[in-house]
Structures are given as C-alpha cells and as structure tokens.
Amino acid sequence: xxxxxxxxxxxxxxxxxxxxxxxxxxxxxxxxxxxxxxxxxxxxxxxxxxxxxxxxxxxxxxxxxxxxxxxxxxxxxxxxxxxxxxxxxxxxxxxxxxxxxxxxxxxxxxxxxxxxxxxxxxxxxxxxxxxxxxxxxxxxxxxxxxxxxxxxxxxxxxxxxxxxxxxxxxxxxxxxxxxxxxxx
Amino acid sequence: xxxxxxxxxxxxxxxxxxxxxxxxxxxxxxxxxxxxxxxxxxxxxxxxxxxxxxxxxxxxxxxxxxxxxxxxxxxxxxxxxxxxxxx
Numbered sequence: 001x002x003x004x005x006x007x008x009x010x011x012x013x014x015x016x017x018x019x020x021x022x023x024x025x026x027x028x029x030x031x032x033x034x035x036x037x038x039x040x041x042x043x044x045x046x047x048x049x050x051x052x053x054x055x056x057x058x059x060x061x062x063x064x065x066x067x068x069x070x071x072x073x074x075x076x077x078x079x080x081x082x083x084x085x086x087x088x089x090x091x092x093x094x095x096x097x098x099x100x101x102x103x104x105x106x107x108x109x110x111x112x113x114x115x116x117x118x119x120x121x122x123x124x125x126x127x128x129x130x131x132x133x134x135x136x137x138x139x140x141x142x143x144x145x146x147x148x149x150x151x152x153x154x155x156x157x158x159x160x161x162x163x164x165x166x167x168x169x170x171x172x173x174x175x176x177x178x179x180x181x182x183x184x
Numbered sequence: 185x186x187x188x189x190x191x192x193x194x195x196x197x198x199x200x201x202x203x204x205x206x207x208x209x210x211x212x213x214x215x216x217x218x219x220x221x222x223x224x225x226x227x228x229x230x231x232x233x234x235x236x237x238x239x240x241x242x243x244x245x246x247x248x249x250x251x252x253x254x255x256x257x258x259x260x261x262x263x264x265x266x267x268x269x270x271x
Contacts (some may be wrong), residue, residue, distance in 0.1 A: 008269060012262045017252045025245075034257060041265050121245045143207065144242055150209070169203050176234040179241060 004053045006060075011041055015058055019065055026146055028067055028126055036072060040065040069146065070156055073138050077157075100152035121183065128178035132171055139164065193217045198228045206239045 019040060024033040043064050051060055129137045139157065141146045143164070150161050159167075193201070198221040204210040205218065222229045253261070 007267075011260065012265055016258055016261055020253045034253070034261070037253075038261055038264065041261075042268055045265075045268055121241060125242060125245055144239075165200060165203060169199065172203060172206070172235055172238060173231075176238045180234065181236060183241065 004017070004056050005061075006044075006048055006051050006057055008041075008045055008048070011044065011057075015061055016041075018058065019061060022062065022065065023069065025122070026141065027072060032072065036065065036068045039120050043068070066146065066148070070142070070148075070152075073142065074156060077135060077138055124179065124183045125175075128175050128182065131178060132174055136171045136174075138168050139167050140175065143168055191217055191220060193221050195221075195225060195228055198222070198225065199231055202228070202232050202235050206235055 008040075016037060019037045022031055023036050024030060027033050027036065040061060044061055047064070055063070058066070077100075129141065132140065139153060142153050143150075150164055153159075154161055154164055197219055201210050201214045203217045204230070205215060218232075222232055
C-alpha cells in the first residue's frame, strides 16, 4: 500500500497559505501568485491518478507548483533573452533530483523581529534582482531561490551548463555588489 | 576524458568552483583546489567572502519570509476549488 494518500477536500485549508507564500516570494505579485496557486490545485486534481504515494501530499503539490512557476517564468521571458549568452566555461552538468524528491524548508518558524528584518531583507533582494537583465534574474532566481537543478534550467532555457554557470557568475557578482551597497 | 590533476587553478576557475560550492555542486577535489587558491589570492578570497554572504542572506530571506492569503481570498479559492472538485 502507498505510504501517502491524497485528500483534496483538505488541500485549501492545509496548503493554500504554504503554497501562496512559496509562490509570492518567487513571482513578487500577489494576483499572479494567487492564480498560480489555484492552477496548482486544479492541476493536482487532474493528475491525482499519477500520484504514487511515495512523496507526502505537500511535496507532491509543491512539485506541481514548481512546474507552474517555471511556466510563468517562461511566459514572462521573451525570445530576446535567448541570444544573451555566448561565453562559455569548461564544465559539464550533473543531473540530479527528481520533482517528487525535492523538498522545501518550512517557512513558518519565526519571531516578530525576524519578520520585520526579513521583510526589509526580502525587499533589498528583490530590488537588487530587478536591476539584473531579465533572463539573468530569472535564471538566478530559479537556481538560487527556487532550488531548481542545473539540468532543468538548461532544458527550460535551451542553454548549456557552461552558459548557465556564466550567467550565475555574472548575476552573483552583480547581486553581491548591490547587496553590499544596500544591505551588508 | 582526461582528469585535471593540476592542483593550482587560475582565478576564473577558482571563482567558478566558488559559485558551484554555493549550491553544493563542487567536488571534494575542486574544494581543495579552491582552498589552496584562496590561500594566496586576495581577490578570489574577497569574491568567496561576498559570495558566501550572498548565499547566507538569500537563505535567511527565503526560509523566514511568510505571507498569507486573506480570509476572503481563501474562501473564494475554496469555492472555486469545490466547483472543480464536483465536476
């Protein structure tokens, strides 16, 4: 018998805040985050038959949500970004991870002081991210904030692992300089 | 493929390994090479410090930020979901 089972009647109560919080940090728009969460629940309903019971209900929903967030990133990234990267490092990608195996940290352990500081910190990060070129920001966000593996990002953007690391390097350098100025 | 056993690496490679190690994707050998490089390269040492700091603040922001749906938003989501559930 499967280790975990799905009970869609409790999804909204149990997971809507968690999924919403997970999404809004990544898309930075309340309305879009709400739409993505709703689409995730609907997609979950449609693909219930694919649930094998190996992952927890929440992990399974998060794996669907991550796909939806990728779709959103893909939508907002225009084709002009595809020509951006030409320089290369010597490195091969290593595949790792599986959608159902990915785990996310629980964000609900905090005190009020941390929360205030963290709102400010979140704003500073978003502000620095907004100064990066669009494609660079999206890839940095996917790799660093969302924790997508190298292969998934390379497939989504049709780039090599070397290109990805060049983008990450540029983004990290710019982000560190920006945060140095505004936060550290 | 021929393996690179040269223990001394140039700055661009050191910074690349430093980036990879922020995502736990650097091998043990790469980390050793990086440590050796950092022992005599101040520029990369500074890059490494900034990079590590950046990872720490993003982790902090990522793990603690908490935003919730308003009750009305949750209710509206609930009713739309129930409609879908009945289909």
